[in-house]
Each structure stands twice: as structure tokens, then as C-alpha cells.
Amino acid sequence: ADGCVRMPLCRLCLLSSVLLSSKNELVSSKPARMNGWSWPPQIFQVIGWLMFCYLAIVSFGIYIPLLPLPWNYVLYSLTGITFTVHFLTHIAAVTIDPADASVRAKQSYSRPMPLFDRTKQQHVIQDLHCYLCDVKVGPKVKHCGVCNKCVEDFDHHCKWLNTCVGGRNYWYFFVALSSATLGVLLLVVVLLFVSIQHYLDPNSLRTAPQYEICFSTGLLGNGTWLVFLPLTPIKTSSSGLLILAFITVMLSITCLLLLCHLLGFHFYLFYKGISTFDYVKMQRQKETRRRDIEPGNANPVKNNKKVRQVRYVISGSLMLMKRLSGRV
Ligand SMILES: [Zn+2]
Ligand SMILES: [Zn+2]
Numbered sequence: 001a002d003g004c005v006r007m008p009l010c011r012l013c014l015l016s017s018v019l020l021s022s023k024n025e026l027v028s029s030k031p032a033r034m035n036g037w038s039w040p041p042q043i044f045q046v047i048g049w050l051m052f053c054y055l056a057i058v059s060f061g062i063y064i065p066l067l068p069l070p071w072n073y074v075l076y077s078l079t080g081i082t083f084t085v086h087f088l089t090h091i092a093a094v095t096i097d098p099a100d101a102s103v104r105a106k107q108s109y110s111r112p113m114p115l116f117d118r119t120k121q122q123h124v125i126q127d128l129h130c131y132l133c134d135v136k137v138g139p140k141v142k143h144c145g146v147c148n149k150c151v152e153d154f155d156h157h158c159k160w161l162n163t164c165v166g167g168r169n170y171w172y173f174f175v176a177l178s179s180a181t182l183g184v185l186l187l188v189v190v191l192l193f194v195s196i197q198h199y200l201d202p203n204s205l206r207t208a209p210q211y212e213i214c215f216s217t218g219l220l221g222n223g224t225w226l227v228f229l230p231l232t233p234i235k236t237s238s239s240g241l242l243i244l245a246f247i248t249v250m251l252s253i254t255c256l257l258l259l260c261h262l263l264g265f266h267f268y269l270f271y272k273g274i275s276t277f278d279y280v281k282m283q284r285q286k287e288t289r290r291r292d293i294e295p296g297n298a299n300p301v302k303n304n305k306k307v308r309q310v311r312y313v314i315s316g317s318l319m320l321m322k323r324l325s326g327r328v
Contacts, residue, residue, distance in 0.1 A: 036094030
């Protein structure tokens with residue numbers, strides 16, 4: 001059952017596939033997706049890139065230039081390296097095709113794929129042969145229903161990257177995840193420092209030479225700040241600076257919670273020596289065993305996909321918290 005995949009089929013598709021398969025024919029379905037840039041894009045993917053651009057503009061354009069010497073140079077370098085590493089590994093993780101070697105060798109990305117026919121076969125992969133890709137595969141391969149291809153050392157299908165994470169792009173995914181966490185953490189520190197220092201000692205944040213010029217010519221009051229230093233100084237008020245800092249801290253903390261949760265989960269997987277897919281399979285087996293122990297518990301809500309996903313996230317978080325607090 002390792003290669004089993006739940007194909008998203010509507011009743012009409014199911015009915016037509018049953019009808020057509022009775023004539024020994026297969027219905028064509030969407031072609032396989034090559035990588036994360038393949039059509040269609042995912043909303044999460046767009047949000048991720050917009051967030052990256054927003055945080056880069058706000059940190060390098062507004063808040064890091066306000067830091068006193070030599071901290072502005074320290075933070076320019078640290079945040080610069082972190083953001084660049086994230087950018088490059090994110091691009092690599094999206095671009096690398098995680099498909100199994102046999103699928104890549106076939107180069108069949110433009111060809112329509114056959115539709116999975118449950119009346120003929122129970123699982124997409126049986127006896128290490130994928131029925132849809134029509135290739136021999138290894139034991140750690142799974143056919144992803146979204147990418148519609150077999151993925152080598154399958155870990156999970158990532159909506160943020162809009163591609164599968166497998167053996168070929170796992171490390172890029174992991175470095176992108178770690179650098180994103182570190183980058184957002186650095187930004188939160190900078191934002192909190194600037195917000196606090198704005199009250200305690202505002203002049204310590206006005207060490208850039210542009211301030212001196214403006215002060216000497218009387219162009220700048222005490223409540224005025226310059227953003228987008230040093231190239232294009234634009235005046236803004238104290239409240240403008242603080243409101244933007246507040247919004248950015250809130251967004252960053254939300255990102256940080258999600259990133260830390262995911263990063264912690266992958267550290268837990270390292271510790272256990274398993275993949276995300278192994279973890280999901282183990283959870284499913286546990287669920288099945290529990291359902292077998294409690295007969296007559298045929299609650300239809302339990303079989304709902306959304307409920308299962310929520311349960312998966314909650315059980316993952318609980319296990320992680322137990323692990324972190326040393327209770328397991
Ligand atoms: Zn396949
Ligand atoms: Zn996938």
C-alpha cells in the first residue's frame with residue numbers, strides 16, 4: 001500500500017472512467033508537472049514570494065539603515081547572507097525536478113497521463129511498477145497525485161514550493177526553511193530594537209550622514225525620520241515608522257510560528273530517521289488500529305479529509321511539544 005494515492009476524482013469522472021474502462025480504454029488526465037514553476041501556480045506560493053519581497057524591502061530599506069554603527073553593517077551582512085541563501089535555495093528547491101530517475105529519463109511531461117482506474121488496480125504502484133508513469137520504481141517512491149508523477153524518496157508535496165519535496169531537493173528545502181526562520185528572527189530583533197530605542201534614545205538611530213545634512217539646513221524636525229537610506233531618503237513621521245514596525249512584527253511573528261513548527265517537525269523526523277510520508281503512514285496505521293479496537297465507531301465525520309488534516313497537524317504539534325518537554 002506504500003504507493004497508494006488518493007486521486008481527486010469527482011463522481012462524474014469516476015462514472016465515466018468506470019464506463020470507459022468497461023471498453024478497456026483509459027481516460028486521459030492532466031500531464032505530469034515538471035517542477036514548482038509548472039502551471040498552475042498555488043496561492044501559497046504567491047503569498048510566500050510576496051512576503052519575502054515585503055520583508056526584504058522593509059528590512060534593507062527602512063529599519064537596518066537606522067541601526068547605529070557598527071550594528072547596521074553587522075545586520076546588513078547577516079541578514080543579507082541569510083536572505084540570499086534563502087532566495088537561492090528556495091529557487092533551487094522549486095526548480096529541481098524531484099521525479100524518479102526512470103520518469104526523468106522518459107521525458108514525458110507534455111504527454112497526457114492515463115487516468116487511474118480503480119476497477120483494474122487497487123494501487124497506483126504495485127510490485128514496484130507505477131501504473132500511471134509506466135516505469136519500474138524503487139521502494140521509497142510515491143506517485144504524487146498533484147504533480148502526477150513518481151517522486152524519488154518522497155517526503156511531502158509542498159504547497160509553498162508548489163512541487164514535491166523528495167530526495168533530490170530535500171536539502172534545498174531544508175536550508176530554505178532554516179534560512180527563512182533565521183532571517184525572520186533577525187528582522188524581529190531589529191524591529192524590536194528600533195521600536196524601543198525610538199523612545200529611549202531616538203538620536204542613536206539618526207547616525208546616517210543624511211540626517212546631519214537635513215538637521216544643519218533645518219529641514220528635519222525631531223519627529224521626522226528618513227526611510228530608504230542611503231540612496232533615496234524619504235521623510236516619514238514617528239507614528240508612520242512605528243505603525244509599520246508593528247504591522248511587520250505581527251506578520252513576522254506569524255511567519256516565525258509557522259516556520260518554527262515546520263522546522264521543529266523536521267528535526268523530530270531527523271531524530272526518528274523517518275520522512276514526512278513515513279510519519280503520515282504511521283499516523284494512518286495508528287488511526288486504523290484504533291478504529292479496529294473501537295467497533296461501531298463509524299462516525300462519518302472521522303472520514304472527512306479536512307478533519308484528518310487537522311488531526312494530523314494537532315497530533316504532530318502535540319508529539320513535538322511532548323518531545324521538547326522531554327515527556328517521550
Ligand atoms: Zn507514477
Ligand atoms: Zn507533488
